[in-house]
Amino acid sequence: MNKLIILLLIGLFLNVQVFATQVPDSVITLQVDLKKRVQVIENIGSSGCWFSEGIGKYWPKEKKERIAELLFSKQFESNGQPKGIGLSAWRFNIGAGTLEQGDKSGIRDFRKRSDSFLNLDGTYDWTKQAGYRFFLQQAKNYGVETLIAFSNSPPINYTKNGLGYKTEKDYQSNLKADAYGNFAKFLTTVVKHFDGLGLHFDYVSPVNEPQWDWSHKFGEADQEGSAWRNEEIFRLTKALNAEMDQAKLSSKILVPEAGMLTYLYSRSSTASHQIQDFFGKKSPFYLGDFKHVAKIVAGHSYFTESNDDVLVNTRKFLADTVKKYQVNYWQSEYSMLADGFREGQKTDRSAMDCALFLSKVIHTDLTIGNATAWQFWNAYEPGSALVNTRYHLIALQGNAEFTDGSFTATKNLWALGHFSRFVRPGMTRLLTEKLTDSKDQADKNLLVSAYLDDMGKLVLVAINSGMKDVKIKIDLKNTSHNYKNGTWYLTTSAEDVNMLPEKISHLDHRVSLPARSISTLILE
Template identity: 25%
Template structure:
């Protein structure tokens, strides 16, 4: 939760728009349910002239791993609303987790740390998530007076039953059950801070110097015991399986200062490693199937910085990588770290408060900003899940007298006079999320397109593809979606659009017939349109982005120079492009049989038949050896003709040494860093 909190931000998803008289509708069983008025089908106007044309090609040969799903962290809003009357909290839960709502299937549960009973409340509404510890009266102030009283050190013992309070956090636990009861199937536990008595400042909001670690040096074992015991107890008591436990959150940012508005704790990379190892050890000792996730850094750049300081043992103890995208640089580096190590990756937290001119539940611009973020995150990170921070935000805290912002997918008053009569404001971000979460479902696989405004995913079970297109411009756009990359496009294939705009909320429109393997239509200005296209399947091997029978030049995005052989005929260097030079032409041949993003390739020098390999960190051409791991490469791209090449042996990337732009600069491999010297443009030779 990026420290929005003050300057940083208490993450919040964008503002809401309450649409009166809206009743939710249901489609046929083979189709996702959508929002109200499904029976009202509107035609899409495709007759206007002088409309911007956009050609989009889909590439089903590049398939992300099956998607885990969509969801939200519970935490603050659950701590507030989970104690409200049944009618209101059930309406909120339906809006997020039911098929008639957003159909989320992921819930991230916050294990609170909890300040001492003597601490005067100072956090934002909902921020003080209760901890599960219990301090017996004998360790508290005598007669309730703190005068001349100091709490006994190290009083808490995880082995003492009286030191636990298993009735704590009832409101957030209600949300866990509500999510599960509506079909949620993926749960993660996460922590923002250890309990106050394990911290150096005595507060769960951070140390007095926000760059200093707040966990006491002698409390790693106790903190790990606290987290793993809570996970084990809730799994047994509530029959909820936590697939992962994330022990730290945005750990190396300098956000977390004592008496801030929310829980948080700084962790240096060395401290991160220590707690990750201890949590993994205790999960194993308790025989819990839960794995460690981490490190939930605030941005891909922070993630990469921390990861680079982990040794192999620490990396092996992390079962899934979690990253937030409050800043977006270095996405492709984290993608390639995940792919190289073979670990799944989540975009585990994000929200946007900007877009528009302040709090406005009807403004489409925050929805457009959210859509652009979702598309770019999924295209560039290749995550298995996209999880919002706080799907429900405090209406009052977002008003013009306070933050004047659009955090949250819905906004409600967190301190209503009458909790049984709360106004629920769904904003355009809420409906924008529906354009994704209601149609791209768990198990679907995102595929590439050559268009940054397009996110596409295949549903192999139903022989369909979902295409979400974002038009942020103030003009209509004519789009042509090329489906020729699929092996089969039925004669009866058609697209059903669902539009969110200034006037529509995931509104179903008139079906569009597919003609000549192309979807041709016009999209509204400032809109998000989901097309559910039926009757498409397979991969057309003769019409994909990379063909084994073609020759390519591979040029550095940093220098513009192309891969070539050095004077010794073995080393690899970069040289100025020469159209007639055969040593600059390469074929890219798949050595595995699937269409996932993790297939392996060999890069063949067409002049000699030798292949690109790695020796002692340098790129070389070698005699082809099918068993040689150092000659296998994984390719990453998001459809823009730019690729990174991940070496199977080293997990490092093909890299121009020293970011050089000089002629004959050597090419080797280096750890992923998102530098343009690691990104290569692949273009058919002779073009």
């Protein structure tokens, strides 16, 4: 185990894609310069959409509290293993009211219908969304640093068709033309109410994936949703900024939650080119002067990871555009929705296959896209914990009414945890450089990123998705610290090896990362 730990340490200093030789005895030398600093990490989190309601409202106390512990806890077991993955952000869904409509809502799965605090008569009922509120309170109790409220659809009170999704494929908003002020006031009222409860939303996100039409050919939908054109997003954001200012809220507005990263910088629809449209000073839709608008572009990494070239190049273009317009990039929603996670295979993918692929996407968003935040889509969904764990961190098995069930932590949970638990808000990513050129064929299966906090703590996250161990030698530059001791956390396909810790009492700057593993090395 000591040998594996040492390998992990080397990866800490590598924050860009690392190329490993196929020759077992060869060693890659990596230089980590503690003065070459890139972006500051703001948060790493997840969402509790749809299934929070059933779990939080009906499931037995010990079950739902254990789920919350897995997601939010920063504590350790007696053996030093983390009790949870210590998320630093939690996304709360502000429902549109489709739950009360029942089957008339047009949303096929009753578990994906969401209640609304706004009654049809215009009054508010704060007892609604009890399950969602349970997990929001748990996030607060565990000290989750960033709380985000997001909306998939305006309340059905204000939609053109009285539904929580758009039936026409015109790619325009489902919000009534005269209801922009009403929707903005609704969101402001919700945020202000929770402020009064000590549950402060740092951000409110008013639209979600505006590029999709959200309807199906039979007039049904999978969930609440609405398309939005850029001019409609601008109009809503302007109204929301004014309402929040009048209410004296300190929350920021997060836009535009693009359904694919390419929509943020390319011109392909009425809801694309969004960085330029919203943060270009000459644009008629410029949002940069609004007091409550965060200097952040939020986008989703779906459908941009079909292969390594697409994965990397998309994020290079994005990073260049973000830099030009002086905003930060948040990857605010991702699961393995497309088939890129199969990596050319037609058979089922194991839980470890999925975890390794997920960690590669996180790594690339952070090191190539320079994301300052990274958020997984759904913390829990019904599904397997053993194969094709593409949509969830925790696999649910519920009864027919979803009033009780069982749950299993997947390898995805721990893959995200290798980042979320130890790469904390305020840490800075470090650049690394490969000093030795190998004569052997490069191996893209090794990825390592490095992070530093204000107290000099170094964190290395290393991913070795190859079938061989990889040896690395690290060379620290511009450091006044003598890093010799630390803790290594390892996840492999073995059932009981999930962020399993081992103390390092001596480091000789050579480490061996085991095949098909995810590791984090902490150096104080």
